Amino acid sequence: MSQYTRKGVNKDMAALDGKHFGLDKVLTIICFVILFIIVLVPVAMIFYVTFISEGKFDTRLFTEVIADKGNIGAMWNTIKVALGATLIGTVMGVFFAWLVGRSDIPTKGFMKVMFDIPYMFPPFFGAMAWDLMLNRRSGYINKWIVSTFGVKRSPLNINSIWGIIFVECCYYFPFVYKQVVNAFERMDPTLEESARIAGASQGYVIRKITLPLVKPAISAGALLILTSSLAHFGVPGMLGFSAKIYTLPTKIYQLFYRTTGSFEGIREGSALSILLILVVVAALILQKYLLRAGSYDIIKGKATRPMLIKLRGAKVPLLILAYVILFIIVVMPLAMIILVGFLKAYGLPITLANMTLDNYKQVLFNNTMVADSIKNSIFLSFSAGIICMFLGVMVAYVIVKVKPKGAIVLELLSLLPYAIPGIVMAIGVILTWSGRFKVNLYNTIWIILVAYLARYLSFSMKSASASLQQVHPSLEEAARSCGASHFGSLKDITIPLIKPAMVAGFFLIFLPAMRELTTSVLLYGPNSRTLGVAIFSLRNDGYITTASALASIAILLIVILNSIVNAILKDRKKG
């Protein structure tokens, strides 16, 4: 055990400052206060409002809410969708990961790029696009099926549980794909070679060795799908309302808006939120039980890669299958949105004669709401990114380097938002910042910012913490022995070394925040719409083509931003 891992060593380092009131002590206190206000209070408020009525502990509201048939139905829908998305998304993810990571299928480079695309776009774009195509009554593909095959109704209906599952799969399978392809590509080849020498054929090795070894990666990805789907608003929000199919997140939204933000509505929403939190926690516990998987250390640092499995006869069919799936998942939705953005009106056949640039002109030049929402999103994402970047570093520094008493509390608080669905956090933020504590940010852009901070702090904290842990204490001690003070060694050594991770942390927040919907859909006011909310409300109000045009512009914006970010991050990696 190195002296650096012994308890108490870093404490002495921090206490070396001697005379002045330690920089570290100040930072620690600030962290506790900030995390308390930003994260703990909103979550606590939800529980308080649900269970405390007139100063007394009262479970009536909660029991009423969970006994309501509609709410129970929403809960089961949430679970069904999440399970479906997880199972199918996992199978898809593993299939593609194996194809790209272990087989000798051609055009891998291109496929890898294609698989990155679903990551870039929020799932509700996909929901919107598929609704345009497979809406029971007005979807273009359905209309084509009815007219071509002479049936009364198309068998395909996207406004259904299966529809929701389908769209979520398309956007969530990369979670599993990324984890598993990583494991496949970097697995120690001798683990399979030793099985071959022992007499096992190629197929036996895959079944008994390869797949079991990537089980931890699979389950990590699957868990990510599960928790994301349970908390997700966008897809059921786009597809479910017209068919009166609700999940817990959309039910919470509906409750909230039906009562136009009254306190009763918020109370009910809180109670439902707690139900949702319970479902998420149950899922986490179940997953821990079912997949007792530890993380196997199967990745070695060597440059040798596992043997590629020759597909031979199956190569062409699998290639075709992969590209068909990619076409359906990636190309069709994007094409649909862009095309409909050009239509004069939704429902018209898609021909050149029916196209116009008016929608785009409207959206770009004539619509102050749209212009404002873009400005708001940029402001919010940028601010949240910057603030979380610094906050995250500060919290990570306190947890990793200062290690005060109660560091575990800080850690839990900063990771708590992972378990709290975005829409639930939004309710908590409303409860906290609507005047109860003398500060009323409701209906302003600031309440959205606060909610973003609460939601995204975990991301930058995790990234900063991982990066800080790699800054070996000896690097800082070397600076001290070369004459630098504690502050000087932070400035000259520690901060420069974690700068790349900090920048990456900024983009980790900036990009998702630009296109998010789940949180701001509950918090927006007349002057504080975000881009996601603008698209959502345009569509809800029936302006389908305008919404599509805006979505297309958003797509362009996202692609440009992503390319810039990739260029910046690649540059930093070199230098």
Next chain:
Amino acid sequence: MAGVRFENITCRYGSHVVLKDFSLEVKESEIMGIVGPSGCGKTTLMRALCGFMKPETGNIYLDDRLVYSASKHVNIAPELRGIGVVFQDYAVWPHLSVWDNVCYPIKRHKVPKDEMEKRAAHALEQVHMTGYEKHLPSQLSGGQQQRVAIARALVSSDELIVLDEPITNLDAKLREEMLVEIQRIQKDIGTTIIYITHDQAAALRLCDNIAVMAPDGHICQIGVDEDIIRRPADRFVFTFVGVSNFVPVICRSGKIFTENGNHPVDDAQPDMQELGRYDLGVRPMDIVFDEDSEVKVTIKSVTFLGDQYDYFVDFNGQELRVESNALDALSHRVYKEGEKVGVKFLNVRYYPREEGKAS
């Protein structure tokens, strides 16, 4: 060139006492090796010296300067102690070039620019790294990074440099080279060096003086290489520095016998008791095959390792390790499994019997 004085240092981690009342003096311009097994407290000692940890009791002096005193509440911050440190993992800053790494200590001292450049250039010259100024550490090999770390330490202090296991992560060939370099640099500048390691071979090669520490943190012996090898102060030093065999023996009528042996192995020491029980300690290299000797062993196995032959032999029911070097093998014979051969024990040491502790 600073001398160092540790007085009554006690350090503990939680309830575990690592150093107790530890005292040591290092003379000016000397290379002092502090050698001991892992966990003996040598790294703790170094961290206390550099100011990275505060001992519970004791004083530390650099020349006449009191840099730490528990009783007088003196604790000079690390950046003000003026000690150059080379860490076990080099701790060369990856985001700074070689030049910036080496200049960092001087930058803080607000020295005029050309003076700074002169000193940095000179340090790089001494470690044979001239020409690598613009390189980043990631472009250098382990040995080169180590040299940069040494140059940086040279620049930050020409009074005292502390090296903590600086060569353990290098391959065998590079290790030898680095030891020679360090020796040469020290002769050039005359700086005091404290060399901390568990590798006694490196310490024996490099250091003027060696302090051997026992696992519980106290010093067993301080001496030059000849003292440690030829006159180990106690059983721990004897066992720690190289391989050793122990044979339980009894003193009878002024001669040393094994428990069930008939032929005397050696003459008794003057202070031994009649029928006293002792452990005979002898190194594998000091067991010599002698066909005329009455004391016989049976060869259990022979292994040719190139530069030496390793024998495991049976001596009255006990297994001993015998080494003979390649020259012996050329001039005498190589013995085979099963053969019975006479041996002589040279440079034998006697220690009080410890039950259950054979070779």
Next chain:
Amino acid sequence: MDQVVLRNVRKDFTTKLLGTVTAVENFNLNVAEGECFSFLGPSGCGKTTTLRMIAGFEDLSDGEIELCGKPVSIKAKNLYVPPEKRDLGMVFQAFAVWPHMNIFDNVAFPLKVRKVPRAEIKERVEKALKHCSLDGMEKEYPGNLSGGQQQRIALARAIVTNPKVMLLDEPLSNLDPKLRESMRFEIKKLQKEFGFTIIFVTHDQSEAMAISERMLVMDMGRQVQIGTPTELYNKPNSRFVHKFLGQSTFTNCVIEDGKAYAKGNLQQPIPLDPPKGCEHEMILATRPNQIDINHESGYESVVENRIFLTDYTEYQVKVGDALVQVQTPHRVEFSVGEKCYLRFPNAMWYPVEDEAAEAERNRRQLV
């Protein structure tokens, strides 16, 4: 019958960056039954590539390989038997023990694949575990075990099918030094009991010499010298082999009238005659522990320096201009400044140009 036969084996690799590189060429080998044979060489010399060709993980660019009399790879006939059909045992450097199976299942795997009946599997696995000192640990998982224990699991798994040939790829490199020695003895013991043939790949020369009946030194894809360890150590055929096995000292000498003189001292001849008809300049190759330093007779010199080390005393003496290291047991005593005499009983002579080739090799390895 020879268990492992390689004839004219060659392996080329083609990469975009470097074009076609020949990793192994002109490789011929006959390993007898029950023999332990080592491949030794610096990294990149081709030893692991050759082993992988024997295992069947690489195909040949030319030549043939036979195992136990049966051909397994013949380039000319496009014959290639896959690894699972070669009936070998193999142990890898990083153990390659499967973390998701317990010890019993790990060791039973080769038998399960061959559809051996369950009762027999239990018996054979238990026997293998006992031989590798793992009895009683069947239910343990490898993740909790030390490197030495994991290596024993790998060994047990390799011997459980009673293979005739065992391939060991740097199996001891990831173990700490004390463990390496005891594992070496265990492997030899297993070999004696089961009688299999071993091919052992390593970069550690003392390990190769300790474990092998015969060994081969490789460099840049070619066989440099084959023989018993003592042959290679005492009579290396080139400066490369001399330097690779054990410690070496090279002294530049000038030859006049059939006598050699160390550079810098043309008065006193070296007491060992150079080969007849050699170049004007030759290199005297000795080993520090094979130089006889005595008080009686030989090359006269003075002790410049003395260091006491754990296993020997090292004296530094001048031979001509050069400072030569002599290692002796502690019982040989000289003081600094004392006159001494040197003899070189087992020295070799090499031509000078080998030095240039070595510099080239060093340069290549750094790339």
